[in-house]
Amino acid sequence: MPKPTKAKKTIKPVPTHKSEAAERAFWDAADSVDYLDWSQAQRVRLPALKPSTTTISLRLPDGMLDALKVLANERDVPYQSLLKVFLAERLAAERGRKRRAS
Incomplete structure (x- = not known):
């Protein structure tokens, strides 16, 4: 019996926003899975990032x-x-x- 294939999910384009506040409001309500293919994500190193003091x-x-x-x-x-x-x-x-x- 053949394996069932998963339907490839269509990724929505990330909208542009007029301000950071508008973008924050958008991401507070939106699910990033609809806009990003997390299976393609790569780890990022930020060596210059320091904890706040x-x-x-x-x-x-x-x-x-x-x-x-x-x-x-x-x-x-x-x-x-x-x-x-x-x-x-x-x-x-x-x-x-x-x-x-x-």
Whole structure:
């Protein structure tokens, strides 16, 4: 018995819009499957894309900041970057601890 064949879906052309707001409203209501053949999609790398950051003011004891700068210098990284690494590691550990406790 022959396999049933799928009917090829016709892809609608993506309309042009007068503004970003109009385009957002369109895509909020439309299904992208009607306009794009996702089976032909390719992964894209965006190496220059950086996560958004927020500047904060943080008061540290002088000795703690000095120790952080010494460690950062030993690792040849900016001390702010090292502080972000330390915070990220601690946040991951705390999240893991909470999951195990749940």
